[in-house]
Amino acid sequence: MFDSFNRRINYLRISVTDRCNLRCTYCMPAEGIQLIPRERILTSEEILEITRVAVDLGVTKVRITGGEPLVRRRMVELVEAMANMDGIEDFGMTTNAIALPEFAKPLRDAGLHRLNISLDTVDPDRYRELTRCGDLVDAIAGIDAAIAAGFDLIKLNCVIQESSDEPDALGVAAFGKERGLQVRFIRKMNLATGEFWQVDGGDGGKCSTCSRLRLSSDGKLYPCLFSDLCYDVRELGIEPAIHAALEGKPLSGHKATREFNTLGG
Ligand code: SAM
Ligand code: SF4
Numbered sequence: 001m002f003d004s005f006n007r008r009i010n011y012l013r014i015s016v017t018d019r020c021n022l023r024c025t026y027c028m029p030a031e032g033i034q035l036i037p038r039e040r041i042l043t044s045e046e047i048l049e050i051t052r053v054a055v056d057l058g059v060t061k062v063r064i065t066g067g068e069p070l071v072r073r074r075m076v077e078l079v080e081a082m083a084n085m086d087g088i089e090d091f092g093m094t095t096n097a098i099a100l101p102e103f104a105k106p107l108r109d110a111g112l113h114r115l116n117i118s119l120d121t122v123d124p125d126r127y128r129e130l131t132r133c134g135d136l137v138d139a140i141a142g143i144d145a146a147i148a149a150g151f152d153l154i155k156l157n158c159v160i161q162e163s164s165d166e167p168d169a170l171g172v173a174a175f176g177k178e179r180g181l182q183v184r185f186i187r188k189m190n191l192a193t194g195e196f197w198q199v200d201g202g203d204g205g206k207c208s209t210c211s212r213l214r215l216s217s218d219g220k221l222y223p224c225l226f227s228d229l230c231y232d233v234r235e236l237g238i239e240p241a242i243h244a245a246l247e248g249k250p251l252s253g254h255k256a257t258r259e260f261n262t263l264g265g
Contacts, residue, residue: 001058001242003223003249010053011061011211015264016075018217020068021098022121023132026159026188028262030132044078046233048085049063050215053238059213063092063116065219065264070099076106083111092116094157094264098134100142108149115146117182118157121168122175126260142184147179156183186265196226202243203229207252213245214263222263226253 001009020028042050042149049060062082069075083091092114093107100117107115119139121127127136146154158164158172164185176183187197197205214222220230223245230250231241 001161001246003246005249005251007208007210007249008058008213009213009249010059011063011213012051012059013065013212013214014051015061015065015067015215015217015262015265016047016069016078017041017067017072018261019071020066020096020261021067021071022096022134024118024159025126025130025132027265028252029259033261036216036218042215042217042219044074044081046219047215048081048235050084050219050238051082051088054213054242055085057179057239057242060088061090062088063094064227065094067261068096069093069100070095070103076103076110079107079112080110084216090114094118095142096131096134097139097142097146101138101145104142104145104149104151108151112151114153114155116155116157117143118159119172119175120159121145122171123168126168133136143179143181147181154181156181158183158185159188161188166167189260191226191256191258191260194226194253196253210249213242213249216262223249224253225263225265226256228256228258 003009060202060261093112094116097117120130122136124136127134156172156176158169160166160169164173167184175184189196194242216222219233221233221241222230227250229248230251231244235239236244
C-alpha cells in the first residue's frame, strides 16, 4: 500500500501495552504516566485481526513494542499466532531484556525472528540512574538468554545524548563487540519539542522513505511518531482506519504530546 506521497507502507509497529517494568528518564516523566485503562487495551484477538488486515493490504514487516511488551500477559501465545500468519516476512520485538531470561527461548520457539534490545550503559550505577529502577544484571542475563535462544538477529539499541563517543556509548559498543551484537546509537529525541534525528544504520527518522504505521495499545493507528494525528480502529473499522492513516500520513513529523511509552519509539 502507498500513502498520499507515494511512499510504500509495509511496516506495522504494534504497541501491545503502555505499561513497563522500567522508568527510563528519557521515556517517562518522573511523576509517572497516565496509564490507559485496562478495559481499553486491545485484546489479543483484536491485535491479530488488525495485523491480518494490515498484512492483507501489504504489510510484510511487523515489530512488537510497548511500553515493555514482555509485561503483557500471554505474550508468547500472541507471538506464536502472529508468527503463523502468512505474509509476515520480518517479525521482531523491541524489549528492555529484563524478562528475557524467562521468555527468550519460548519466544524463539514461538517463531519470533529477531530482537532489538535496549541497552544504554553497561555501568550498573548509571543503568539504575537511567532506568530509575532497573538492575543491569537482569538486562545482561536477558541478553545472554536471547543469544542462547538463537534469534536470526539481535541488535542493541543505545540511546545517546549527543555522540557515540560518550562513555556510556563506548561501554555499550565494547559490550556489543564482545557478544557479537550490532549496536545502533539513537540520539535522544524529544516528542514535545519535535527534536528527532535519523537513526544510524536504521531507517528511523528518514521521513522521505518512511514505511511505517504505528498501532497504540488502545487501538489507534498513528501514521507518524512526531504527530498527534491518529485514527481509531474500533471507531472507524480496521480497513477504513488503515486507509485514513495512509491518506493522513504527513510528509514529515513535527511534535507530539504523548510520551514514548505509548507508541514504543
Ligand atoms: N520497552 C522496550 C524497550 O525499551 O526496548 C520497548 C519500548 S521503548 C519505548 C522503544 C525504544 O524507544 C527503546 O529502544 C528506547 O530506548 C527508545 N526510546 C524511548 N525514549 C526515547 C527517546 N526520548 N529518544 C530516543 N529513543 C527513545
Ligand atoms: Fe520502559 Fe522501554 Fe520506556 Fe525504558 S524505554 S521506560 S524500558 S518503555
